[in-house]
Amino acid sequence: MAKLDIVQLTKRFGSVTAVSEASFTVQDSEFMCILGPSGCGKSTLLRMIAGFESATGGDMQIDGESITELPANKRPTAMVFQKYTLWPHMTVYDNIAFGLGLRHLPRATIEKKVHDSLDLVSLSGYEKRFPAQLSGGQQQRVALARAIVLEPKILLLDEPFSSLDAILRVRLREELKRIQRRLKITAIFVTHDQEEALSLADRIAVMNSGRIEQLDHPSTIYANPETLFVADFIGAMNLLKANAQGSSLRVGSKTLPLPDGSIVNGETTIALRPEDLVLVSDTYTGAGEIWKANVDQIMDLGHYRKVLVDVPDVGELKIFIAKSAHINEGDTISLVPARYLVYGQHGSPIEVNRLARPDSQAVQ
Amino acid sequence: MTTLPTSTSGSLWRQRRGLILAYLLVAPPLLLMVLLIFVPAIQSIARTLTTDTTGEAGLSFSRYIAFFQDPISVSNLVFTFQVVFVTLLVIFIVCFPLAIYLRFAQGRIAGAVQILVLFPLFVPGIILCYALIRFLGTRGTLETVLSIFGFMDYSTPYLKPSAIIIGLVWESIPFTVLVLTAGLRQISDSLIESARDVGANDLTIFRRIILPLITRPVLIAFSLNFLGIFGAYTVPYLLGPAAPQMMGVFMQQTFGQYRRPDEAETQAVITFLICSVVGLLYVRTVASQRIQQEDAE
Numbered sequence: 001m002a003k004l005d006i007v008q009l010t011k012r013f014g015s016v017t018a019v020s021e022a023s024f025t026v027q028d029s030e031f032m033c034i035l036g037p038s039g040c041g042k043s044t045l046l047r048m049i050a051g052f053e054s055a056t057g058g059d060m061q062i063d064g065e066s067i068t069e070l071p072a073n074k075r076p077t078a079m080v081f082q083k084y085t086l087w088p089h090m091t092v093y094d095n096i097a098f099g100l101g102l103r104h105l106p107r108a109t110i111e112k113k114v115h116d117s118l119d120l121v122s123l124s125g126y127e128k129r130f131p132a133q134l135s136g137g138q139q140q141r142v143a144l145a146r147a148i149v150l151e152p153k154i155l156l157l158d159e160p161f162s163s164l165d166a167i168l169r170v171r172l173r174e175e176l177k178r179i180q181r182r183l184k185i186t187a188i189f190v191t192h193d194q195e196e197a198l199s200l201a202d203r204i205a206v207m208n209s210g211r212i213e214q215l216d217h218p219s220t221i222y223a224n225p226e227t228l229f230v231a232d233f234i235g236a237m238n239l240l241k242a243n244a245q246g247s248s249l250r251v252g253s254k255t256l257p258l259p260d261g262s263i264v265n266g267e268t269t270i271a272l273r274p275e276d277l278v279l280v281s282d283t284y285t286g287a288g289e290i291w292k293a294n295v296d297q298i299m300d301l302g303h304y305r306k307v308l309v310d311v312p313d314v315g316e317l318k319i320f321i322a323k324s325a326h327i328n329e330g331d332t333i334s335l336v337p338a339r340y341l342v343y344g345q346h347g348s349p350i351e352v353n354r355l356a357r358p359d360s361q362a363v364q
Numbered sequence: 365m366t367t368l369p370t371s372t373s374g375s376l377w378r379q380r381r382g383l384i385l386a387y388l389l390v391a392p393p394l395l396l397m398v399l400l401i402f403v404p405a406i407q408s409i410a411r412t413l414t415t416d417t418t419g420e421a422g423l424s425f426s427r428y429i430a431f432f433q434d435p436i437s438v439s440n441l442v443f444t445f446q447v448v449f450v451t452l453l454v455i456f457i458v459c460f461p462l463a464i465y466l467r468f469a470q471g472r473i474a475g476a477v478q479i480l481v482l483f484p485l486f487v488p489g490i491i492l493c494y495a496l497i498r499f500l501g502t503r504g505t506l507e508t509v510l511s512i513f514g515f516m517d518y519s520t521p522y523l524k525p526s527a528i529i530i531g532l533v534w535e536s537i538p539f540t541v542l543v544l545t546a547g548l549r550q551i552s553d554s555l556i557e558s559a560r561d562v563g564a565n566d567l568t569i570f571r572r573i574i575l576p577l578i579t580r581p582v583l584i585a586f587s588l589n590f591l592g593i594f595g596a597y598t599v600p601y602l603l604g605p606a607a608p609q610m611m612g613v614f615m616q617q618t619f620g621q622y623r624r625p626d627e628a629e630t631q632a633v634i635t636f637l638i639c640s641v642v643g644l645l646y647v648r649t650v651a652s653q654r655i656q657q658e659d660a661e
Contacts, residue, residue, distance in 0.1 A: 052557055072560045079561045081554040088555075089576045098572070099562030143558075150562060 002063050002076070002153035002186050003028050004049070009058035011044050018044040020210040021058065026154070029184040031177070033197035036207035037233070042190045043158055045207070049188065050079045050156050062153050078152035080160040085143040086131035092118070093127040096146045103150075117145040120179055137168045144176065148183065155180075155187040162193070173200060194234050198222065206230045224351065228343050231271040236306075238272040238317045242342070249342065252313035256289060256337065259352060264344035271349070274306070276339040277319040278355075279327075288336035288354040293317070295331045309333065405636065412630050419626075427630045436607070437631070443608035447525060447600070448593045451532045455540050455589060456582075458533065463544035464574075485538040489531075493602040496531055497522055523605050531599035536592065540585045547581025548574070580653055587646035591639050611635045 004026040011019040019041040026032045034042040047053040049060060051072030060068050067075050078099075086095050093114055100110045118124050121141040131139055140160050147155060157176075161169045177200055180187050191197050197204050198218045205215040206229075214226040225231035232239060242251045244264045249256040251270060258264070284290065293309035296316070300323075307319050307327070319335065327333055341349040416426035431437045466478055484492070499505045500522055507518045521527040551574060559573045597612035604610065609617070611631065619628035 050557075050561060052560075072557070073563045073565055077561070079558065081558055084552040084554050085558055087559070087573060087577075098559070098564075102563045102568065146558075146562065 004154050004186060004188075005059075005061040005064075006045075006049070007059040007061070009045070009048060009060060010056045011041070011048055011053060012056045017210050019048070022212050023058075024205060024212065024215055026186055026188060029186055031180050031187045031189065031200060031202045033201035033204045034188060034190045034207055035194060035197040035204050035234075036192065038192055040207040041210040042192075042207045046079075046156055046158055046188060046190045049154065050077050051075045076153040077156055078147035078150050078154075079156040079158060080140070080143045080147050082159045083136075083163045086134075086139055086146075088131050090130075091127065092123070092129050092131070092134070092142050095131070095142060096149050099146065099150045113149050117149040118142075120148065120182075121145045121175070136164050137172060140164065140172065141175075144179070148179070148185070153186065155185050157187065157189040159191055160189075161196070162191070169196070176200070198234075206233065208233070224349070225271070225341070226348065228269055228271070231341065231343070231349075236274050236318060236320075238274065238277070240270040240272065240314065242268050242270045244268045244342070244344065252311075252315070254289065254291065254311075254314055256340070257352070257354075258342065259350060262342075262350050263347075264342060264350065267345065269343045271341045271343065272317070272337055273339070274318045274320045276337065277317060278336045278338045279319070279321050279325055280334050280336050282334055284334060284336070286336075286355065288338060291335045291337065293333055293335050295327055295329050295333060298327070298329055309335070311335070408629050409633050412626075412633050415626075417626070427626065428634075431627075431630050431634065437614075439608045440611060440614045441634070443525070444594060444611045447528055447532070447610060448590060451529045451536070451593050452586065452589060454529060454533050455536050456585075459537060459540040459544055459585075462537075462541050463548055464570075466541065466545050467548035481541045482538045484534050489535060489598040490602070492534060493531060493599060496527065496534075496603060500527065500530070522603065525605065527603035528596075528600045528610070531603050532593050532596060535599065536589050540589060543581050543585045543588075544578065547578040551577050580649055583649045584646060587642045587649070590642045591646075594639055594642075595635065 006022055006024050006026075009019060009022045010017070022045055024032075034045060036042045044053055048055050051067075051070060051074075055068055058068075059066055062076060067077075086092075087098070090098065096114045096117055097110050100113055105113075114127070115124065118126065121144055123138060123141055123145070126134070126138070126142070131142070134142065143160065160176075161172050164172065173196060179185075189197075189200060201218055203216060204218055204221050206213045206221065208229045214221055214230045216226075221230065222235055225234060228239070231237050240251050242249045242256070244250075244258060244262070244266060247258045247260060247262065249258055249268065249270065256270070278288075280286070280290065291311050291314065293311045295307060296310050297308040299306045299308075303323065304320050305323060305325075307321055308316060309319060310316050317335075321327070336355065338355050339351070339353050341351055343349045412427050413425070414423060415421055416424040417430050462477070462481055466474060466481070469477075487495075497504070500520055502520050502522070504520070504522075507520065510516075510518050521530060555573060555577075556569055559569045564572065595612050596610060597616065600610040601613045601616075604613070611634075615628050615631045615635070618624050618631060
């Protein structure tokens with residue numbers, strides 16, 4: 001139950017800037033994800049909050065009090081690490097009780113807290129096991145229990161599920177979210193997995209080369225990525241080079257409209273979500289531009305299909321279509337770019353909506 | 365089932381061939397050990413038990429009784445234990461901080477310390493002894509430097525037990541630091557960081573996390589150093605007092621100078637038995653490690 005303020009936080013290793021003037025606030029009981037490719041500085045940022053790295057500049061405050069100068073063992077934070085997190089010579093019970101023991105709590109209290117926390121992560125009865133006798137998923141659940149049992153003001157998680165297999169990862173993710181909601185704990189979760197971030201977070205901070213490029217709700221980040229990097233990194237996206245002249249965009253030999261009064265000119269990039277390329281019948285005469293496309297490859301992904309198509313003069317695009325649509329590899333189909341974002345050299349992207357999407361044909 | 369399928373007998377043959385090859389590979393070192401170590405050792409042990417001090421045949425413990433009744437022999441044995449104990453203590457006091465420093469420090473200074481720590485490995489024992497005599501001896505470097513600063517009461521450790529301990533500690537540092545550092549490197553950073561995260565200070569981390577996780581390297585360093593020090597010869601011979609003596613010097617003198625091979629043999633068997641207890645500790649430590657590793661795999 002706490003609020004965390006990060007103010008102009010910077011970390012430099014020699015001449016390399018790992019984190020550059022990060023500023024944001026994590027609200028009480030908020031679940032924040034820091035998302036970015038490896039080497040973007042997200043782990044360094046988290047380790048500064050935990051106290052394992054000293055900050056080169058800036059400040060960190062929990063409920064208004066600076067923690068920047070506190071050593072890691074005095075900070076009201078608790079961290080779940082990526083792997084090798086449990087002490088192998090201690091039982092599950094001792095692992096969880098270790099931090100409580102350091103606080104000189106009475107034995108009965110410790111016992112109750114350990115049992116409650118194991119109950120929370122559905123591992124009751126595992127008290128006497130050693131870490132080597134647990135599966136990877138169970139080990140990470142114990143690590144979570146060990147962090148939560150101390151009732152930290154901020155819970156920090158550094159890619160805690162990334163060494164687990166896909167199915168387990170999704171299960172633990174759901175479990176973590178349930179626990180976080182139940183305890184109303186403020187949490188920061190670092191990951192390079194956008195699906196993990198989108199499904200867990202109240203808000204996502206997307207990081208790239210030490211900078212936070214965008215911080216917003218998952219749906220906003222998905223629908224309105226602020227920068228080209230975010231557009232490319234989050235979700236599937238088609239990026240097309242284009243040339244803006246007045247109120248039109250030239251993409252190869254095709255033309256797309258720009259809203260009146262747009263200030264972009266010259267080199268631009270169009271970002272098109274696969275689900276925003278809408279499949280229409282050959283006799284379609286509605287709004288929008290119709291692009292003829294050749295179907296190169298169809299990948300069945302269960303409840304929908306991912307299709308690679310070639311639009312002559314524009315290039316290869318990926319689209320998502322419903323299973324019910326009857327298309328085969330080699331067919332020629334008609335597509336309408338329903339919604340796209342235009343990124344100029346500077347400033348925010350311009351959003352263009354060409355039609356209210358015929359939902360029966362588009363699958364998200 | 366009267367006949368085995370041919371494929372099974374084929375794989376059986378292959379299995380057997382592999383086994384024969386394995387035995388052939390093990391045979392030469394095993395034979396050498398049996399012929400050069402086990403047989404002479406058993407012969408010696410048998411001789412010490414089957415002939416008495418007067419040379420008469422028959423089962424008798426008289427040689428051992430004589431050893432433990434002889435005050436010089438006993439005092440040499442006790443002295444050896446004392447030197448081993450103090451030396452081991454000093455070794456761990458010196459090497460633990462060094463190993464922890466080398467495990468956690470980064471940069472150029474750590475690299476230099478690493479080289480310095482390994483340096484004694486490249487200095488032959490006899491050269492070390494004469495270097496120490498020059499450094500620590502009467503009118504040696506240390507005394508001269510101290511006298512410059514007005515310290516005149518220098519009493520040299522040369523020819524005293526402390527000189528043996530200094531020499532043996534110096535010789536044992538590289539190996540001990542290597543073993544301890546290797547053990548410490550097995551402990552991942554996240555294990556230490558997670559302890560700090562839940563509120564442990566440096567001392568608690570050392571006591572509750574690091575120490576329990578390196579008991580095995582500590583036992584290995586302890587047992588191998590014990591064996592090396594207990595049977596040391598060069599350092600105690602050149603730096604130590606004339607009496608009491610460590611077992612290595614004592615045996616050599618009994619055998620070479622006093623020409624009493626029977627007594628030397630008894631001393632050797634006693635030394636051998638003490639060392640084999642510690643050797644067993646070493647073997648058990650290494651074996652348990654292998655079992656654990658196989659479990660983990």
